[in-house]
Amino acid sequence: MLYPDTVEAEILVHKPWFVATMFAIVLLIFMALNMSGTSFAELMRPVIGEPSTSGLYGRFAIGFAIAVIFTLNVVLIGFAPLRLQIGIVWLELLLLFIAFFETFHLSLPFIREKLPFLISQGVVTTLYVSAISIVIASVIAVAGAVAKLSSNGFAYAIASFYTSFFRGLPLLMQVYLIYLGLPQLGFVINAVPAGILALSLCYGAYMTEIFRSGIQSIDRGQWEASRSMGFGFALTMRRIILPQALPVIIPPTGNQFISMLKDSSLVSVIGVWELMFLARTLGQKTFQHMEMLISAAMIYWMLSICLELIQSRIERHYARSKVR
Amino acid sequence: MSAEAIIEAKAVSKWYGQFHALKDINLTVHKGERIVICGPSGSGKSTLIRCFNRLEAHQEGDIVVNGVALHGKMENVAAVRSNVGMVFQHFNLFPHMTVLMNCMAGPMWVKGVSAAEARKTALQFLERVRIPEQANKFPVQLSGGQQQRVAIARSLCMKPDVMLFDEPTSALDPEMVSEVLETMTGLARDGMTMVCVTHEMGFARAVADRVIFMDAGQIVEEATPDEFFSRPRHDRTKLFLSQILKH
Ligand SMILES: Nc1ncnc2c1ncn2[C@@H]1O[C@H](COP(=O)(O)OP(=O)(O)OP(=O)(O)O)[C@@H](O)[C@H]1O
Ligand SMILES: [Mg+2]
Numbered sequence: 001m002l003y004p005d006t007v008e009a010e011i012l013v014h015k016p017w018f019v020a021t022m023f024a025i026v027l028l029i030f031m032a033l034n035m036s037g038t039s040f041a042e043l044m045r046p047v048i049g050e051p052s053t054s055g056l057y058g059r060f061a062i063g064f065a066i067a068v069i070f071t072l073n074v075v076l077i078g079f080a081p082l083r084l085q086i087g088i089v090w091l092e093l094l095l096l097f098i099a100f101f102e103t104f105h106l107s108l109p110f111i112r113e114k115l116p117f118l119i120s121q122g123v124v125t126t127l128y129v130s131a132i133s134i135v136i137a138s139v140i141a142v143a144g145a146v147a148k149l150s151s152n153g154f155a156y157a158i159a160s161f162y163t164s165f166f167r168g169l170p171l172l173m174q175v176y177l178i179y180l181g182l183p184q185l186g187f188v189i190n191a192v193p194a195g196i197l198a199l200s201l202c203y204g205a206y207m208t209e210i211f212r213s214g215i216q217s218i219d220r221g222q223w224e225a226s227r228s229m230g231f232g233f234a235l236t237m238r239r240i241i242l243p244q245a246l247p248v249i250i251p252p253t254g255n256q257f258i259s260m261l262k263d264s265s266l267v268s269v270i271g272v273w274e275l276m277f278l279a280r281t282l283g284q285k286t287f288q289h290m291e292m293l294i295s296a297a298m299i300y301w302m303l304s305i306c307l308e309l310i311q312s313r314i315e316r317h318y319a320r321s322k323v324r
Numbered sequence: 325m326s327a328e329a330i331i332e333a334k335a336v337s338k339w340y341g342q343f344h345a346l347k348d349i350n351l352t353v354h355k356g357e358r359i360v361i362c363g364p365s366g367s368g369k370s371t372l373i374r375c376f377n378r379l380e381a382h383q384e385g386d387i388v389v390n391g392v393a394l395h396g397k398m399e400n401v402a403a404v405r406s407n408v409g410m411v412f413q414h415f416n417l418f419p420h421m422t423v424l425m426n427c428m429a430g431p432m433w434v435k436g437v438s439a440a441e442a443r444k445t446a447l448q449f450l451e452r453v454r455i456p457e458q459a460n461k462f463p464v465q466l467s468g469g470q471q472q473r474v475a476i477a478r479s480l481c482m483k484p485d486v487m488l489f490d491e492p493t494s495a496l497d498p499e500m501v502s503e504v505l506e507t508m509t510g511l512a513r514d515g516m517t518m519v520c521v522t523h524e525m526g527f528a529r530a531v532a533d534r535v536i537f538m539d540a541g542q543i544v545e546e547a548t549p550d551e552f553f554s555r556p557r558h559d560r561t562k563l564f565l566s567q568i569l570k571h
Contacts, residue, residue, distance in 0.1 A: 225416035228377055229430040229482060230406030239433065243420045 013078040023071045030063035104290050111291050114282050122275035123299060129192065129274060130264045133199035134257055140204030145211035159208065166205035172266050174198045179270045195267030203260050210252045214245035247318040254311035258304045275299060327355040330486050330517050331376055336385035338371060345371050346382065347541040353486065353519055358512050360528040361521045363538035364564060369521040373488045376519065377408040390485055406434050409479030409487040413495050415471045417463040423474050424459040427481045449477040453507050469500030473507050487511065489520040523568060529553060537561045
């Protein structure tokens, strides 16, 4: 959260103009949408009669009912304390989401049947590939950042060429180039190592830039103090600069980790049996694509949430030395 | 004073690009001597003392510290630097470490002292700057004056032969200046060799063996505090003193 002011702010969702505007907008949207064919219209049958013939009055009544429910909901949530507000809104959005999936009429038994394999093969491979890639990418990033900041012409040139190249090509193309290109040079490479290599190199390039800017954000005085005490470069970097750069580096790096987790799906194109690959193939035989895609989507999301939680824990840990 | 020289600067010149920041500086600091450097802003005071531990490089002349000549190809930089303590205007404590760790880091990492011993030394020097009770806090939790005293203790833990101070009190609120000056006076009394850039003329008068006045990259005047304050020889010194003693 931002640093909140001590003066109590007025609650936006309780201001009459806001409530009125919200009500009007919702009403108009749902009138325009023409909900007369939906199950909500069926519920309204006692008021509007046969939905399909209720015309403008029917549309208005449905829109009005939805707008009342919506507005009331928002106004009521406005009374709750902050944490409860957040919880309720999350829950409601989640319910809407589930209702949306409900409309696909997914076959739950099919999902239940395939889920164990989806997890034991797909999730494990996805995690394996991204975890290794993340570690390698972090190592590349530290080295790359130091090289980009060094006064050695070779180091700088190689590092800047590297970041420019791997940030400049689509990841999908890098996956193909490595998998199909390296064998041309005589290095036959399996799909999994090829995928890991592509992901590491690509994310290493992005993270190099993150690490570089993090390192540069540290005050020169820290270098001077370290030098004045006789710390060498490596010691200063490892014990003084990097630990202070980490709080700056972690939020964008967390982003990179989450995005890497999902971009690992790109290695499915070279036949790695990770989550995305299985999601596309398992449902193919019986044309139950949606079941597997949605299951995989949910799994990706849950994995990302785990990473988000880890990230916020680490951020809290580093916030310690900042508070007075 | 005929004691051995700790810092010897001979005909030192330094440029920042085209700008001639130090011009033909000659200065010898003897063991146990307390030297105060003053002068108008931009006169090169910081530049000069930062050359003494080679945070800055000089281009001409020689600087010899503890018998080691400072130059670009020097291999034992760390050894020299760990014998020269430096206290900065903005403290430059390590914010991610506790006060105690700030003081233990140097001896442990540079001199290979054991943690237990580094801890003992650190507590001893924190005691000396009179803040042992803050040992487990982080620097941001301390006042400016306390932070500067930690910075002094941190340098002392390295058991340096000479201490360099670059305007150690000029970033402090007035009521905190005296606690830092007292600490420095105590150090001087214990015989520490000190080179202080400061505008605290009271401190200079009380503690310094020699006052050096710099202007435009040159040493203009060099005298005992008595002479310096009562009989300044140069017009620029007189002007500077009249400005600084006005309030
Ligand atoms: N890194 C640098 N690059 C270029 N010029 C510099 C640099 N550092 C200092 N200078 C110049 O060198 C001159 C001396 O600077 P220095 O910091 O030594 O002055 P000072 O006497 O310590 O002043 P102050 O009392 O303001 O701290 C100034 O004119 C300054 O502009
Ligand atoms: Mg200065």
